[in-house]
Amino acid sequence: MPRFTWLPNDPDWPRTFASLPEGEPRWPALQALANSQIDFLATVKLDRRLCESPTEIGPEPIRLALLSSCTVDQLLPGLRIAALRRGMRLDIHVPDYGQYRQAILDPQSSLTLFRPQVILFSIDARAMVGNRFITEPDAAESHLTCRTNELSSLWRVALDRFGAQVIQQTILPIFSNLMGAAEYRVPGSPAAMVDSVNDKLRALAFASHVDTLALDQRVRRDGISSWHNPVLWNHAKQDVSPAAAPMYGELALRVIAARRGRSAKCLVLDLDNTLWGGAIGDDGLEGIVLGQGTARGEGFLQFQHYAKALAQRGVILAVCSKNDEANAREAFEKHPEMVLRESDIAAFIANWDDKATNLRRIAAELNIGLESLVFVDDNPFERNIVRRELCEVKVPELPEDPSLFDVTISDAGYFEALEITSEDLSRGTSYQVSRTLRRGDVATSDLEGYLADLEMQLIWKRLDHNSLKRITQLINKTNQFNLTTRRYTEAEMAAIAENPDALGLYLRLVDRHADHGIIGVLIGQRRSDGALEMDSWLMSCRVLGRGVERATLSILVDQARRRGDCAIIGRYRPTPKNGMVRDLYSRLGFNFVRVEGEEETIWTLDPATAVIDVSNFSIKEITNA
Amino acid sequence: MHEAEIYAKLTEIFRDIFDDDSIILSANTTALDIPRWDSVNHINLTVAAENAFGIEFGSSDLEELRNVGDLVAAIKRKIR
Numbered sequence: 024m025p026r027f028t029w030l031p032n033d034p035d036w037p038r039t040f041a042s043l044p045e046g047e048p049r050w051p052a053l054q055a056l057a058n059s060q061i062d063f064l065a066t067v068k069l070d071r072r073l074c075e076s077p078t079e080i081g082p083e084p085i086r087l088a089l090l091s092s093c094t095v096d097q098l099l100p101g102l103r104i105a106a107l108r109r110g111m112r113l114d115i116h117v118p119d120y121g122q123y124r125q126a127i128l129d130p131q132s133s134l135t136l137f138r139p140q141v142i143l144f145s146i147d148a149r150a151m152v153g154n155r156f157i158t159e160p161d162a163a164e165s166h167l168t169c170r171t172n173e174l175s176s177l178w179r180v181a182l183d184r185f186g187a188q189v190i191q192q193t194i195l196p197i198f199s200n201l202m203g204a205a206e207y208r209v210p211g212s213p214a215a216m217v218d219s220v221n222d223k224l225r226a227l228a229f230a231s232h233v234d235t236l237a238l239d240q241r242v243r244r245d246g247i248s249s250w251h252n253p254v255l256w257n258h259a260k261q262d263v264s265p266a267a268a269p270m271y272g273e274l275a276l277r278v279i280a281a282r283r284g285r286s287a288k289c290l291v292l293d294l295d296n297t298l299w300g301g302a303i304g305d306d307g308l309e310g311i312v313l314g315q316g317t318a319r320g321e322g323f324l325q326f327q328h329y330a331k332a333l334a335q336r337g338v339i340l341a342v343c344s345k346n347d348e349a350n351a352r353e354a355f356e357k358h359p360e361m362v363l364r365e366s367d368i369a370a371f372i373a374n375w376d377d378k379a380t381n382l383r384r385i386a387a388e389l390n391i392g393l394e395s396l397v398f399v400d401d402n403p404f405e406r407n408i409v410r411r412e413l414c415e416v417k418v419p420e421l422p423e424d425p426s427l428f429d430v431t432i433s434d435a436g437y438f439e440a441l442e443i444t445s446e447d448l449s450r451g452t453s454y455q456v457s458r459t460l461r462r463g464d465v466a467t468s469d470l471e472g473y474l475a476d477l478e479m480q481l482i483w484k485r486l487d488h489n490s491l492k493r494i495t496q497l498i499n500k501t502n503q504f505n506l507t508t509r510r511y512t513e514a515e516m517a518a519i520a521e522n523p524d525a526l527g528l529y530l531r532l533v534d535r536h537a538d539h540g541i542i543g544v545l546i547g548q549r550r551s552d553g554a555l556e557m558d559s560w561l562m563s564c565r566v567l568g569r570g571v572e573r574a575t576l577s578i579l580v581d582q583a584r585r586r587g588d589c590a591i592i593g594r595y596r597p598t599p600k601n602g603m604v605r606d607l608y609s610r611l612g613f614n615f616v617r618v619e620g621e622e623e624t625i626w627t628l629d630p631a632t633a634v635i636d637v638s639n640f641s642i643k644e645i646t647n648a
Numbered sequence: 649m650h651e652a653e654i655y656a657k658l659t660e661i662f663r664d665i666f667d668d669d670s671i672i673l674s675a676n677t678t679a680l681d682i683p684r685w686d687s688v689n690h691i692n693l694t695v696a697a698e699n700a701f702g703i704e705f706g707s708s709d710l711e712e713l714r715n716v717g718d719l720v721a722a723i724k725r726k727i728r
Contacts (some may be wrong), residue, residue: 064665068665068667071667096687096688259687265695
């Protein structure tokens with residue numbers, strides 16, 4: 024069965040499970056149990072406890088509809104426990120067996136009442152391509168086009184009716200070959216059709232803003248017999264075997280969590296015996312094992328190449344090592360085989376303090392949350408201490424052999440990403456520049472003078488279709504500088520862009536050192552009383568501490584004046600992560616109006632009289648015309 | 649493997665899956681005797697037994713399982 028090799032194997036699990044208090048277990052205790060290497064039976068047991076526990080103990084559930092052509096009851100515990108593993112809770116709706124089309128198409132269906140936030144299409148190979156050999160290649164092609172078009176029209180209805188995240192599972196390659204190595208010569212064989220239908224589904228899903236759950240990709244790791252048992256298919260119409268259900272849930276939740284901005288952002292690396300063999304402080308530059316000559320040295324090199332490639336696609340790299348800083352840096356500067364260079368590392372900490380303290384420093388230096396960190400260390404002692412001290416940080420188990428490091432990190436799926444933008448591809452560099460800047464802050468006594476010399480340009484634009492992907496990504500992953508933390512789908516953002524009464528704009532920051540890309544989004548809605556209410560205001564933490572928020576407000580005030588809005592209404596909705604903007608409206612000169620609900624605060628500013636200082640910035644609008 | 653050993657191991661599996669340490673199995677025990685023994689848990693049981701005894705059930709084995717006695721008989725056939 025597919026195994027969770029990156030999770031610790033806890034020999035005390037059964038005892039800890041048995042000692043859970045009946046009825047009302049504590050949420051963190053349940054979450055900790057989900058973060059061990061557990062098999063499908065333990066998953067079912069833990070799920071039972073979770074379902075029996077009162078909903079108040081966890082976070083607000085996410086409503087997931089599982090639409091399937093076959094039996095999926097065995098998948099539910101794996102889905103709920105994968106959510107629990109991330110501190111999330113799922114409320115799952117499964118329409119009657121085989122009724123997934125009706126559920127989507129019938130406005131009176133129970134699915135409509137359920138109001139799903141996520142819709143997962145779990146279609147088996149027989150329902151998708153059939154089990155007959157279609158001898159005419161053209162007939163096979165039109166059969167597949169017809170089947171995928173039918174499915175994509177269901178996606179469209181799902182997107183339009185519910186505005187939900189739609190996920191399409193790729194088809195499990197369960198069929199036997201007719202030819203063998205030359206299977207591609209019979210495009211209408213069931214086995215060949217599954218391969219081509221998965222290609223088609225990927226392309227269609229991309230074009231339709233639908234996410235894919237890549238079961239076929241994971242099957243390449245585990246083998247199809249770990250995922251599908253023909254006996255259980257014939258006996259109970261289970262496409263996915265119970266033993267694979269926990270991994271199914273894990274893969275699905277990665278996609279759901281990634282859409283909500285909950286993937287990790289930063290890979291924090293230990294040095295000795297993690298990036299090279301031996302201890303640089305003891306063995307010296309010539310003594311460490313890295314690169315050509317030994318299999319172990321090649322293994323470390325392979326891991327460095329993987330880390331470098333992750334950085335190139337937007338993952339931030341950091342170093343956290345117990346070493347003298349000069350020794351640690353020397354390897355990066357002088358070792359001829361090093362793939363990673365100091366310029367790849369956005370935060371470099373080498374000292375003798377404990378690692379939990381240093382991980383806090385790294386998170387603070389990079390302006391990201393602890394839950395965005397993945398800490399990779401070969402030393403079980405360090406791993407355990409970090410797990411205990413900082414339960415938010417993800418700490419994978421690491422195999423003995425460095426040749427297996429990269430596959431372990433990849434299997435763990437911490438950095439699940441659904442989109443790739445040109446911003447991601449240059450982010451590594453941009454963080455590097457931010458770090459240099461922040462270091463400059465400390466050295467420069469005259470911060471104002473420094474900022475004035477930065478030649479910052481704040482460039483803004485109204486929401487348009489070209490930028491929706493990046494804007495939606497930013498809206499859904501920004502947790503800290505985010506006044507309301509409202510999440511939107513691309514379709515909802517498109518609706519805002521087209522609404523003439525709404526104000527939707529985004530901002531890009533460029534300075535003499537770097538182009539920081541799109542760093543902020545503002546969405547305002549006109550109220551019936553003629554005021555402009557700020558529905559969303561968020562900003563990337565990479566550009567904090569430069570007065571960008573004040574410059575942003577000046578744009579907002581200017582727009583409100585032009586639109587004739589009688590007031591700008593600010594709203595702060597507190598979350599566990601956005602404490603840094605609790606006082607933002609107050610700092611920017613808004614007047615406090617009232618508290619709403621539990622602890623939301625409402626603020627107001629008169630655009631006619633507001634005076635905003637924007638020295639240090641040049642501000643300009645870019646129009647599509 | 650003696651029948652008693654098979655029963656002992658199966659009892660462990662049943663108690664684990666149904667989260668109930670008071671379960672005592674006999675050949676006549678059926679799904680009616682154990683409240684949580686539904687169709688999903690039935691499959692889970694057979695997969696757990698496959699793992700525990702290092703066997704694989706075939707389609708006909710699964711069709712003949714009416715009570716615990718049938719399950720024990722199927723396991724005996726497979727491990728022989």
